[in-house]
Amino acid sequence: MSEHEYVPKSKAGKWFNDRLPLLTLGAHLTDYPTPKNLNYWWTFGGILTFCLITQIVTGIILAMHYVAHADLAFASVEHIMRDVNYGWLIRYIHSNGASMFFLAVYIHIFRSLFYGSYKSPREVIWIIGLMIYLLMMAAAFMGYVLPWGQMSFWGATVITNLFSAIPLVGDSITTWLWGAYSVDNPTLNRFFSLHYLIPFLILGLVILHIWALHVPGNNNPVGIDIKKPSKDTVPFHPYITIKDAFALLVFMIIFAGFVFFTPNVLGHSDNYIPANPLVTPAHIVPEWYLLPFYAILRSVPDKLGGVILMFSAIFILFVLPWLDTSKVRSAVFRPIYRQFFWILVIDVLMLGYVGAMPAEGIYLVLARVGTIYYFLHFIVVMPVVGYLEKTDPIPMSISEPVLTGGAEPSLARKVNDKV
Amino acid sequence: MSKEEKKVNRRDFLFTASYTIGAVGVGAVIWPMIDQMNPDKAQQALATTEVDISAIEPGKSITVLWRGKPIFIKKRTSEEIAEARAVKLDDLPDPQKDEDRVKDGKDEWLVMLGVCTHLGCVPLKDKGDFNGWFCPCHGSHYDVSGRIRKGPAPTNMEIPKFEFVDNNTIKIG
Numbered sequence: 077m078s079e080h081e082y083v084p085k086s087k088a089g090k091w092f093n094d095r096l097p098l099l100t101l102g103a104h105l106t107d108y109p110t111p112k113n114l115n116y117w118w119t120f121g122g123i124l125t126f127c128l129i130t131q132i133v134t135g136i137i138l139a140m141h142y143v144a145h146a147d148l149a150f151a152s153v154e155h156i157m158r159d160v161n162y163g164w165l166i167r168y169i170h171s172n173g174a175s176m177f178f179l180a181v182y183i184h185i186f187r188s189l190f191y192g193s194y195k196s197p198r199e200v201i202w203i204i205g206l207m208i209y210l211l212m213m214a215a216a217f218m219g220y221v222l223p224w225g226q227m228s229f230w231g232a233t234v235i236t237n238l239f240s241a242i243p244l245v246g247d248s249i250t251t252w253l254w255g256a257y258s259v260d261n262p263t264l265n266r267f268f269s270l271h272y273l274i275p276f277l278i279l280g281l282v283i284l285h286i287w288a289l290h291v292p293g294n295n296n297p298v299g300i301d302i303k304k305p306s307k308d309t310v311p312f313h314p315y316i317t318i319k320d321a322f323a324l325l326v327f328m329i330i331f332a333g334f335v336f337f338t339p340n341v342l343g344h345s346d347n348y349i350p351a352n353p354l355v356t357p358a359h360i361v362p363e364w365y366l367l368p369f370y371a372i373l374r375s376v377p378d379k380l381g382g383v384i385l386m387f388s389a390i391f392i393l394f395v396l397p398w399l400d401t402s403k404v405r406s407a408v409f410r411p412i413y414r415q416f417f418w419i420l421v422i423d424v425l426m427l428g429y430v431g432a433m434p435a436e437g438i439y440l441v442l443a444r445v446g447t448i449y450y451f452l453h454f455i456v457v458m459p460v461v462g463y464l465e466k467t468d469p470i471p472m473s474i475s476e477p478v479l480t481g482g483a484e485p486s487l488a489r490k491v492n493d494k495v
Numbered sequence: 496m497s498k499e500e501k502k503v504n505r506r507d508f509l510f511t512a513s514y515t516i517g518a519v520g521v522g523a524v525i526w527p528m529i530d531q532m533n534p535d536k537a538q539q540a541l542a543t544t545e546v547d548i549s550a551i552e553p554g555k556s557i558t559v560l561w562r563g564k565p566i567f568i569k570k571r572t573s574e575e576i577a578e579a580r581a582v583k584l585d586d587l588p589d590p591q592k593d594e595d596r597v598k599d600g601k602d603e604w605l606v607m608l609g610v611c612t613h614l615g616c617v618p619l620k621d622k623g624d625f626n627g628w629f630c631p632c633h634g635s636h637y638d639v640s641g642r643i644r645k646g647p648a649p650t651n652m653e654i655p656k657f658e659f660v661d662n663n664t665i666k667i668g
Contacts, residue, residue: 230616234632237615252529256538258563258615266532354558354565356616360632374633379613379649435634 104290109309110316111296113474117187118294119323120180121286126324127177128282132275134170135219142222144268146261149224150350168339174216175342176331178365181209190417192405193295199397201288206393208281215274216363218267225347226357232259232267234360238373241383258353298474299406308474359434367431368424372450374435375443385447392454399454401462409468413461416453423449538562543668545660548604556620558609561667565609565617566655567628568665571639576602578626579640589650593640596654606657606665607641613648628652 082103084090093099141160143152156163185205188194194202221232236253240246255262293304302308310316334342342364346357362370372389376382392399407414427446433439544561548568551557556569571579579593597605609628611618616632623629623636625644630637635646642651657667 230632234614234616237613240615252533254534255532256534256563260538260563262535262538353560353563354617356631358631360616374647377647379647382647
């Protein structure tokens, strides 16, 4: 972990560090050698940390005013909005914060896909990241249930009913999840408990995620292994901290734009109607960040099949490091794969769009085409392109394409464009 | 392994016995933690509901709440009953005779759980391609007997346990 032995300057610091080497950890995080060519797509790790802390802080505050009871929850949320000092602000930060969190995590995941950050030796970082993503979805879903509006109630009903597709034990599992014979007060209570727990599990996994990252060090836009520390690296502080801080500021401006100007644009107006177990809203949709998976679920005309396919869409990502056969990490040097990457991006965006539309006509056709491509991309395109593709020449070091521009000018330009 | 077996001694016995007792102990502690999430006594106490059905006109239906779920009670017209019985069983994804979904001699009364068997939404009445119910969530069509005809739902809408207390009252549960 340490490239050099750190010794605190002060006597007290040395005394403490001998007993608990926190100062050594601090020095490691400060000096941590980072590739000097990291672009702004690499700032989303810091942004995501900010999102998690924001959600935890605002969430703890909301829990001071919220009542987790089927008869009182809806009114208590309105109480937060109208009576609690700055309650509206805290709640809007929390609800929009969830969306911003997912926006950042999707950019983070696609950055990893483009630059091959999931490949050896970073598979464990990738898998821990996916576990965080799964927990995020669970936390977001349960959080959406807490205001106990119509979308809360029916979203909870539809999602918990996914488990009833399991043969034989499905109904027992669903009843067990509910603690009743339908989504009801016991369900709300336990969702609140788990919604409070999950962010702390995520925090633990984030620490493991960063720890696993600090073993091999950061991937970079060129995707090559670099010597650390060397002329290809810069210390994390101040070079990366200042870059992260600037990106975070831009991110916070967008975040604040949602909170102050369109706080409800990402939500659904039906959730301002109290939950009614007798009436299903005419058009039931999950939050935007779950729409691609919702589209996959609905594209299959079979209950169990749809559920299996939807979960597979997430779990296939866990084996991604072994499905990608290419030794070249960065798509900058992979002319064929690069095109498929952008098709995947468009495919997922399209699935998100049709997930918000009614499951009929052209939308159903698009959902099916999108679902088929999604799986083909990972099962067929990734292994096959990895074998057949003729990749562009890879520079020996990060400095090379810039400093020795004369030898391979086309390459230098290409790398510069992406960086 | 055969050589090892000869060496089975008191220590091996103690290991095996300890692990076994330990596993039983862990299971005994975990089970209450899992089972506490199942419906409690208060939830189970809501298990029966009596409903007055005297005011329902032929062709109309009412919706009542039972165990937190909607129950559709429909008084069907003779045309609707005839339509339901004219359907060939081969045309049904989940073949079931209309006669098996109602009480003998009370053919007009369809009492069923108003919950789509796909993902639990409440279907809308008098909608869909089969004059029955239509689920807006994922597009399942049910016929006038509440049987699935088209869409992702795997089975017919469920018939709960119920009985006629008298001609004007049914007891669900």
